[in-house]
Amino acid sequence: MRLCLIASCRYPVAEPFAGGLEAHTHALASLLRARGHDVTLFAAPGSDPDLEAELLPVAPFASSDLARADVAAPPEWWMQEHHAYLDLMLALQREEGRFDVVHNNSLHHLPIAMAHVLDAPLVTTLHTPPLPWIESAVALARPGARFVAVSRAMAEQWSHCVEADVVHNGVDTDGWRDLGGGDRLVWSGRIVPEKAPHEAVLAARRAGLPLDLVGPVTDQRYYDEQVAPLLDDGPRGARYVGHLSQHGLRALVGRAAAAVVTPQWDEPFGLVAAEALSCGTPVVAYARGALPEIVGPGCGVLVAPGDVDGLARGMVRARGLDRGAVRAVAVARFGAQAMVAGYEEVYADVRRRRLEAA
Known part of the structure; x- marks a missing residue:
């Protein structure tokens, strides 16, 4: 499949990882590619070059002096993230037919709110408890929008506004090996x-x-x-x-x-x-x-x-x-392979439903 992965733009998807979200995105992109999928990753500058990521241009945007003078203006970092995801979603809208499935792993509301502009189905993984802007977008998502939670606990926290599938995050069990333990x-x-x-x-x-x-x-x-x-x-x-x-x-x-x-x-x-x-x-x-x-x-x-x-x-x-x-x-x-297999099932299902509805 031709897959588009949208990452968080706050931290690069590269070692040493800033946190579990970056490690998850790196593993998912790498393993999907190893299983024969055509993967395009949109991620923050500084991401692992081996992933061949297209960069989310967070830094270039700056609000004008007039816009910053608004007493209700959000922080500049918020506007930069907003601009980056708005730019990405509009770019994906223009690239009709490029992807079979778009998989949103960001912590931003715009990919969810703008899913209707895409010709490919959008899958969103819920990596956090409900946050105000994301919760609003999820609650207003169109019928057929697909959501995946990383745990049953997370699915339960979102159950008031969406029914989510569960695909546990995966670990490279060949890389994380028992080295015998120790005292510390x-x-x-x-x-x-x-x-x-x-x-x-x-x-x-x-x-x-x-x-x-x-x-x-x-x-x-x-x-x-x-x-x-x-x-x-x-x-x-x-x-x-x-x-x-x-x-x-x-x-x-x-x-x-x-x-x-x-x-x-x-x-x-x-x-x-x-x-x-x-x-x-x-x-x-x-x-x-x-x-x-x-x-x-x-x-x-x-x-x-x-x-x-x-x-x-x-x-x-x-x-x-x-x-x-x-x-x-x-x-x-x-195991990471079980995680990837779980997402492959979701991708295949949303693609089949989209084709049947066409």
């Missing part, structure tokens, strides 16, 4: 308050276990005030090891005793948990969002959100789980 725990993700790495550090300290923090510092003030003061380079302390490449991250997670996941919000999926399980590394996590779908019995320990003492006890328990059994669950449930 690992926490990976963006260093921001809503991910709460400081709670992972506090729990590890109470458990008397060493911890590695990995990921980009995207909130410097939070890191300086709440994370850095807790770090300790000692053999039983917590340390920040930086923002690693996929190769480096896989090695660290594969050699970890357990992975810690501490979201302060309902994670739509929790890719870091699935990646850890693929390494045979048990997961200790707050039971919220989609994490209970991922971290099942024998794979890790779920505790009440915000229960740092429970997290500490879970860290000790998780170290005794069977790594082979943990990995087997991930391979069976969260």
Whole structure:
């Protein structure tokens, strides 16, 4: 099939990935192409050149002085994103017949609101809980619009305005391998308050276990005030090891005793948990969002959100789980090929329906 993938324009789809959305988009584009599809990816500047992405021109647009003088004017970054997606959708409208299916993985409302201008059907993956602008577009979407949620929990959060299929995000289980574990725990993700790495550090300290923090510092003030003061380079302390490449991250997670996941919000999926399980590394996590779908019995320990003492006890328990059994669950449930096959079924269905309606 001739497929158009629309990515988020906030971060490039390239290593080291800014987050799970970028990792997901990279894997989806790569695997679809490997399975013989003709894939065009629209993504932010700086995306992986191997993906041959067409760039979303975020930076060139700037509001005029008169427009910025409007007291109700949105921030300039908002206007730049708006302009980028408006430009893209109008360009796709002009390229009639180029694509069989357009797959929207962005976090923007315009691809949904403007789906009617395309001659190809649009599939939108819901990667976040309802956000005001996207929720409005979804609620007003035309009959036949197709939506996919990355978890049952996410589908439930959107159920008030749309019925979504569920296709779990996938993991390259050949790349995320069991390297035997080790003594140190690992926490990976963006260093921001809503991910709460400081709670992972506090729990590890109470458990008397060493911890590695990995990921980009995207909130410097939070890191300086709440994370850095807790770090300790000692053999039983917590340390920040930086923002690693996929190769480096896989090695660290594969050699970890357990992975810690501490979201302060309902994670739509929790890719870091699935990646850890693929390494045979048990997961200790707050039971919220989609994490209970991922971290099942024998794979890790779920505790009440915000229960740092429970997290500490879970860290000790998780170290005794069977790594082979943990990995087997991930391979069976969260393999990337299963994800791609799920999307191929959706693509084929929406294309068939469009042709029948023509």
